[in-house]
Amino acid sequence: xxAPLHExxxxxxxxxxxxxxxxxxxxxVQGRSLGRIAWERLKRDKLALAGxxxxxxxxxxxxxxxxxxxxxxxxxxxxxxxxLIDPLxxxxxxxxxxxxxxxxxxxxxxNGRDIFARIVYGARIxxxxxxxxxxxxxxxxxxxxxxxxxxxxxxxxxISRVMDGLLAFxxxxxxxxxxxxxxxxxxxxxxxxxxxxxxxxxxGFFGWPYIGRVVRGQTLSLREREYVEAAxxxxxGRLYILFKELLPNLVAPIIVYTTMMIPTNILTEAALSxxxxxxxxxxxxxxxxxxxxxxxxxxxxxxxVVPGVAIFITVLAFNLFGDGVRDALDPKGSR
Amino acid sequence: xxxxxxxxxxxxxxxxxxxxxALLTTAACGGGGDDGGxxxxxxxxxxxxxxxxxxxxxxxxxxxxxxxxxxxxDADSWDxxxxxxxxxxxxxxxxxxxxxxxxxxPGAKGAALTPDLATGLAxxxxxxxxxxxxxxxxxxxxxxxxxxxxxxxxxxxxxWAQDVLSGGPVxxxxxxxxxxxxxxxxxxxxxxxxxxxxxxxxDDKTIVxxxxxxxxxxxxxxxLVSASPVRQDKDTxxxxxxxxxxxxxxxxxxxxxxxxxxxxxNDKWSQASDPIRKAYPDKISVKFFSNANDLDxxxxxxxxxxxxxxxxxxxxxxxxxxxxxxxxxxNPVSGYIRYATFPQSVKxxxxxxxxxxxxxxADHVSLQTARGGPVAGGDIGTNxxxxxxxxxxxxxxxxxELNGANKNGNVAKAxxxxxxCGKPNGFKTTIAVRNNKPVEVAxxxxxxxxxxxxxxxxxxxxxxxxxTSGIIGSPSNVKKKGYGIIxxxxxxxxxxxQGFGLPLWDxxxxxxxxxxxxxxxxxxxxxxxFDTYVKTQxxxxxxxxxxxxxxxxxxxxxxxxxxxxxxxxxxxxxLANVYTSDAFSGMYDFVxxxxxSAK
Numbered sequence: 001x002x003a004p005l006h007e008x009x010x011x012x013x014x015x016x017x018x019x020x021x022x023x024x025x026x027x028x029v030q031g032r033s034l035g036r037i038a039w040e041r042l043k044r045d046k047l048a049l050a051g052x053x054x055x056x057x058x059x060x061x062x063x064x065x066x067x068x069x070x071x072x073x074x075x076x077x078x079x080x081x082x083x084l085i086d087p088l089x090x091x092x093x094x095x096x097x098x099x100x101x102x103x104x105x106x107x108x109x110x111n112g113r114d115i116f117a118r119i120v121y122g123a124r125i126x127x128x129x130x131x132x133x134x135x136x137x138x139x140x141x142x143x144x145x146x147x148x149x150x151x152x153x154x155x156x157x158x159i160s161r162v163m164d165g166l167l168a169f170x171x172x173x174x175x176x177x178x179x180x181x182x183x184x185x186x187x188x189x190x191x192x193x194x195x196x197x198x199x200x201x202x203x204g205f206f207g208w209p210y211i212g213r214v215v216r217g218q219t220l221s222l223r224e225r226e227y228v229e230a231a232x233x234x235x236x237g238r239l240y241i242l243f244k245e246l247l248p249n250l251v252a253p254i255i256v257y258t259t260m261m262i263p264t265n266i267l268t269e270a271a272l273s274x275x276x277x278x279x280x281x282x283x284x285x286x287x288x289x290x291x292x293x294x295x296x297x298x299x300x301x302x303x304x305v306v307p308g309v310a311i312f313i314t315v316l317a318f319n320l321f322g323d324g325v326r327d328a329l330d331p332k333g334s335r
Numbered sequence: 336x337x338x339x340x341x342x343x344x345x346x347x348x349x350x351x352x353x354x355x356x357a358l359l360t361t362a363a364c365g366g367g368g369d370d371g372g373x374x375x376x377x378x379x380x381x382x383x384x385x386x387x388x389x390x391x392x393x394x395x396x397x398x399x400x401x402x403x404x405x406x407x408x409d410a411d412s413w414d415x416x417x418x419x420x421x422x423x424x425x426x427x428x429x430x431x432x433x434x435x436x437x438x439x440x441p442g443a444k445g446a447a448l449t450p451d452l453a454t455g456l457a458x459x460x461x462x463x464x465x466x467x468x469x470x471x472x473x474x475x476x477x478x479x480x481x482x483x484x485x486x487x488x489x490x491x492x493x494x495w496a497q498d499v500l501s502g503g504p505v506x507x508x509x510x511x512x513x514x515x516x517x518x519x520x521x522x523x524x525x526x527x528x529x530x531x532x533x534x535x536x537x538d539d540k541t542i543v544x545x546x547x548x549x550x551x552x553x554x555x556x557x558x559l560v561s562a563s564p565v566r567q568d569k570d571t572x573x574x575x576x577x578x579x580x581x582x583x584x585x586x587x588x589x590x591x592x593x594x595x596x597x598x599x600x601n602d603k604w605s606q607a608s609d610p611i612r613k614a615y616p617d618k619i620s621v622k623f624f625s626n627a628n629d630l631d632x633x634x635x636x637x638x639x640x641x642x643x644x645x646x647x648x649x650x651x652x653x654x655x656x657x658x659x660x661x662x663x664x665x666n667p668v669s670g671y672i673r674y675a676t677f678p679q680s681v682k683x684x685x686x687x688x689x690x691x692x693x694x695x696x697a698d699h700v701s702l703q704t705a706r707g708g709p710v711a712g713g714d715i716g717t718n719x720x721x722x723x724x725x726x727x728x729x730x731x732x733x734x735x736e737l738n739g740a741n742k743n744g745n746v747a748k749a750x751x752x753x754x755x756c757g758k759p760n761g762f763k764t765t766i767a768v769r770n771n772k773p774v775e776v777a778x779x780x781x782x783x784x785x786x787x788x789x790x791x792x793x794x795x796x797x798x799x800x801x802x803t804s805g806i807i808g809s810p811s812n813v814k815k816k817g818y819g820i821i822x823x824x825x826x827x828x829x830x831x832x833q834g835f836g837l838p839l840w841d842x843x844x845x846x847x848x849x850x851x852x853x854x855x856x857x858x859x860x861x862x863x864x865f866d867t868y869v870k871t872q873x874x875x876x877x878x879x880x881x882x883x884x885x886x887x888x889x890x891x892x893x894x895x896x897x898x899x900x901x902x903x904x905x906x907x908x909x910l911a912n913v914y915t916s917d918a919f920s921g922m923y924d925f926v927x928x929x930x931x932s933a934k
């Protein structure tokens with residue numbers, strides 16, 4: 001018995017309409033870029049989406065801080081100690097740290113400054129330091145990571161040893177020491193400006209090896225891929241390979257690491273402000289509020305809860321969003 | 336003298352005693368809300384302010400038991416020559432005796448001097464230049480050997496060895512050897528190491544001091560623990576602070592720095608030889624904590640009897656204590672003034688009108704709240720002589736009406752002064768403040784907020800409190816950093832205008848490092864008044880000069896006083912015979928504390 005060469009089935013003889021539909025489907029698949037696939041995946045990740053929305057909200061709050069506080073009617077640095085503070089204990093009058101229609105989250109002990117207004121302004125400092133220091137780290141880390149991975153040899157050894165060294169460095173101690181010896185005026189900045197500048201630069205500087213290592217590793221593996229070999233054998237120059245073949249494939253890990261780095265930086269800023277080497281008074285900062293609140297944790301717990309929750313929500317939102325982005329960009333991801 | 340470094344001693348200046356007593360009474364009346372607490376509590380505590388300038392539960396003291404101190408900070412050194420913390424001077428009376436010491440009496444009476452090793456107060460001759468003492472019989476070291484006048488001289492000589500034994504007060508050296516001719520006992524070429532010419536020891540029972548210049552406060556200086564005897568064969572030099580050789584009723588049993596200290600009875604000490612010390616407990620222990628909140632919680636729980644540092648409860652413990660254990664608290668005046676001062680080397684503070692603009696512009700009630708409010712912070716400071724120093728007029732001398740019309744800051748007046756200073760639109764400056772205590776920074780922030788309304792833009796620079804002498808104590812650094820306003824506190828080393836104000840206001844005391852005359856005051860009138868003061872022997876004259884000095888300092892606008900400091904101090908239930916003493920700036924007098932039960 002021989003097998004029939006042509007079996008007359010429906011599949012074997014597709015109708016014109018079906019053919020068109022299949023072609024359309026193929027086209028749709030071809031039209032989905034990597035970014036689009038990632039976005040589709042991200043959209044399905046409810047937690048990540050929620051995180052992203054909170055992040056956007058926080059950015060809006062930080063940008064609009066002056067507008068929000070003027071609508072709300074309280075200045076973040078205005079003292080209300082005479083009317084709102086019990087002079088015997090230094091704690092706010094009224095329950096829950098002086099929460100009222102005028103002061104939604106209560107007022108600070110001793111000086112009676114409005115906590116809501118200070119939280120809103122504090123978001124500016126947290127996000128500013130978080131984002132800018134992440135950008136500094138990404139720029140240095142990507143450039144040096146790619147160089148190390150791409151060129152290999154002594155360049156790689158040198159850069160890798162520097163990264164090892166920096167990773168072993170007691171970062172926090174160094175920043176504390178550095179910030180306390182900084183002059184008050186520098187590069188046309190003064191006071192809080194100097195502190196912010198130094199914090200951003202130093203947190204970024206100590207953050208780059210983390211991203212640098214990942215980028216170097218990726219570059220090392222990508223360098224040996226067939227498509228790179230192919231481009232090289234076709235006579236593509238180094239720059240072409242770097243920018244056209246390697247960098248586009250590094251974008252995904254860089255984005256992932258950036259979103260994960262921002263919350264860490266926010267925490268570092270909070271820690272520095274907590275230790276008294278962050279921004280200068282009267283500038284509001286969450287870490288500083290938390291540090292002040294320690295002396296009142298029993299008599300005025302609200303004061304400690306509010307900045308604590310602000311830091312918690314911010315870091316959680318960034319982390320959820322970052323996780324989502326990583327899952328979405330991971331080609332091996334199941335979703 | 337800086338933060339913890341305080342102690343005050345005073346002669347029997349009855350006028351001042353009366354004035355201070357009157358002040359304290361008014362303060363107590365003004366305090367309010369004390370009713371009910373005074374009757375004592377179910378736990379046996381004596382009541383709110385029951386030991387403040389009076390003796391609480393003296394009759395309940397029993398012999399025996401372990402008195403338990405706790406503290407957040409160890410002494411700078413337990414070596415009598417090297418200690419400078421006020422609580423160390425207080426505690427040192429357990430294991431050291433001096434020729435004369437403060438009376439073991441409450442309040443202002445405690446600041447009077449009384450003979451200790453000596454049989455009586457000094458016999459002063461030669462226009463106040465010679466002081467003679469005779470030693471008591473039966474005074475012994477912890478090994479039973481008698482304490483001789485040579486031991487006293489050797490102990491005093493150790494002050495000269497600043498290269499080995501730094502840290503303590505050097506008044507003895509400044510007064511007895513102003514030219515610095517003696518090099519100290521460790522570099523002494525004479526066989527007995529007693530080469531200091533200013534002190535004679537004709538026999539073992541007699542000691543004679545020859546002063547090159549008379550000094551009205553010399554006996555106060557001799558009452559400091561730095562004048563304690565030290566026996567030459569027991570002098571372990573820089574290690575002496577680890578185990579001082581005892582001349583008092585207790586001796587060191589064990590000590591690990593920063594952890595704990597245990598004193599036990601010195602059985603060679605005889606009650607008959609010591610009219611001052613009662614020596615109630617059998618054992619005295621000190622436990623050091625690293626966290627003040629932890630310490631306060633343990634005190635409130637009754638695990639320890641009192642805080643050795645005697646700087647008052649921290650905000651957390653204070654709030655709980657005031658609400659729940661008011662009968663265990665005392666609220667004494669500490670003898671400290673908290674203030675801001677304006678270095679004249681930093682523009683525009685060379686102009687007195689700019690200084691006065693800050694004084695008028697500051698919100699004094701806000702500053703008081705920042706310091707802790709009327710109870711834990713103190714009364715609004717109106718001048719620069721604390722209520723515990725003779726010659727003080729308290730709040731009744733208020734040249735800038737800081738506790739009156741300008742209480743909440745007077746913007747109009749401040750702007751007038753700014754105009755007179757040639758800065759009608761205000762100016763920019765920097766506040767230097769220590770970062771180790773939240774209240775310090777809180778006062779700086781309060782000042783910043785109120786000065787903003789006047790047009791003075793202030794940047795706050797926090798510095799490491801342990802680096803004080805090199806940062807704000809260096810006039811060249813202050814100028815370089817542009818510290819126009821320095822926030823500090825000061826208490827008297829001994830209770831006189833000299834003991835409080837000389838390092839702050841006399842032009843001779845402007846130092847290259849470790850400076851305390853931050854405002855760089857070099858005023859002929861003030862310098863002259865100090866020169867007259869040390870030569871004045873009568874008490875009324877001394878009081879008048881103290882007053883004049885205070886007025887001259889205030890009129891120059893060099894200082895913005897914040898508060899005449901008070902603190903809230905914990906007194907455990909087990910304690911008996913408790914009282915605060917002006918000699919130790921409102922601290923409890925440690926040496927005669929007793930327990931209600933020997934268990």
